[in-house]
Amino acid sequence: RKEVEQDPGPFNVPEGATVAFNCTYSNSASQSFFWYRQDCRKEPKLLMSVYSSGNEDGRFTAQLNRASQYISLLIRDSKLSDSATYLCVVTSGVMDTGRRALTFGSGTRLQVQP
């Protein structure tokens, strides 16, 4: 089983639509969770961190369910510029400092259409 799993998509949605991505992780000791966005042939860029209480940044809402080991990202009112690959990222490895690093899911591709 992969450590971080995502639906690869692609998700093809019209402008203005609401779209949700899900991600599951296998390591119950994972501590930190993030969503990154990656445009074609570019580097990953941090979209938002994910907290147990959930967090919102404009049109983007992230949720974490530790009991189910599940992370979600909701995008409201999709824009053409939201077209990208969205990467779910969790910490992995053992618990002592320096032995943890980010592990990426395979990414979910979003294509917003006019």
Place this chain on the structure above:
Amino acid sequence: DTEVTQTPKHLVMGMTNKKSLKCEQHMGHRAMYWYKQKAKKPPELMFVYSYEKLSINESVPSRFSPECPNSSLLNLHLHALQPEDSALYLCASSQGGADTEAFFGQGTRLTVV
């Protein structure tokens, strides 16, 4: 704009060449990383330096040799690479331990011929 700078942006090298990739950050981050990314795949961790010491080597072949001369710089020395090593090599850094969000450089697109 990214505050992690990687050079060169593109590199073509032969299988007998020796080359180095460079990464620099001035955000005071204490953890630095090398990732490798093939087309349509997520980044795969290669090395982690924490407080200038190598803390993770993900069983990377010895033809890749990392170096951290100081807290701002990270190098990846390449020697006798294979064509299948062609990929985007991403450097990243993070503030505290390796569990805080990481910021990526624009990457070096490497082609081995």
